[in-house]
Amino acid sequence: MLWPFNHFRKPRKPSRGTIEAIYGMIVTQAREPLFYRDLGVPDTVNGRFDLLVLHLWMVLRRLKSVEGGADLCQTLFDCFCDDMDANLREMGVGDLTVPKRMQAFSEAFYGRAAAYDLALTDGLEPLAQALCKNILNGEQIENARRLAYYAETAITTLAGLDDATLQGASWRFPSPARVGPQQ
Template identity: 30%
Template sequence: MLFPRLARAVSQISKLRSFSSNASPLFSRCGYATVAQADDAPSQNDFPSKSPVNLDKLFWSKPCSLALPKDSPLRVDEPDYQGVRRFILKMLLFYSKQSTSIRGANVIYKRIIAQVDTPAIYDVFNLEKTFKITYSLLVLHMWLVLRRLKQEGKEGVDLGQYVYEIYNHNVEVRVSKAGVNLLLLTWMKELERIFFGNVVAYDEALLPDAKPNDLQIKLWRNVFSDDGTTTPDETDLKAAKAMARYVRREVGSLSLTDKESIFSGNFSFTPLENKASVT
């Protein structure tokens, strides 16, 4: 189980293959696929023009650690106060395990948002910038991180709970900014069901007895397809296959990333900006 407090939600939908394979009545009524853009995301007009991308050539390299170098400007290190200031902060529980975990969880979630909101991920996989697709990518990268945290046992699961709570608040803000305040509670319940349905689907797709194209099918249904049932054309099929390779590579790379870098958030998903120029 990913989170002790959400175990019931997971068990209730563990039999789902992929929630998004069935169209949601709520999202059909509210125009889920065309809701305003996510919080703090760049508008479509700000996105660069798409370059031709040869998807068949992408994401074949071997996984490698995603830890940020010690001299990376992207690193966020714990403040190392000394003397009286450190003593006072210790008294105020600034260095307690809970406080340290919350700070780490915030940095981790910023790494997820940085990957999901970058224009490059939409360009590379030929995706539109809609609420539905942005949310699908957010869930996918949350799953990648929570799966890695779970590998560290209870300590990782506990940290994952903090990440999930930050994610939940951020999604609420995004939905509210999308202009559906009157149905906010209903939307949040629906999005929670989608979240856990997708998590179960991706976990199943990586099981030893899963078929080779299971992950590709799940990604097609959850990310690319409007209703989860249509058959992809050749372009979309290539994009889904490329995303499956990307996901498998990130799974392997996160596993190779050391615990300290993961827990502190000092890692970065594979950059996609330079992929858009691959032909």
């Protein structure tokens, strides 16, 4: 006779280890030297941030479709925010400035995510244009096209994962060296 009360049960929160593993994979991929060396992504704080946002956006898009996806997405985004906060403090940004910078990070994430979502619905070239603007400072459209092809391949890879594999963090992003038309 307990079954009517199951809906009062709190939803199971994603484990901290799972979220940290997924976020660690995102950070590791965003630090891949090939992006900076071969695709012209500026090896700067902003360039690294932009690649991190791109990879986080791709994973969040996929996580939305799994059971409990909203909680997973929120917890992963919170992990990203905690990481950004810690990085700011490590770089010596003062306590009074951190909230303003965090708001700027959030706005940048949401703005880029909206631009990428919109561009993705229109095809590879609009995505390349959005990536060129946001990651490559409006320059190097050929590299932006290669980056768009990489993103499309990564999104396809993520879409092909079953939910358990995705949530178990037992997958890998494609190598940027192995996707896209080479120059």
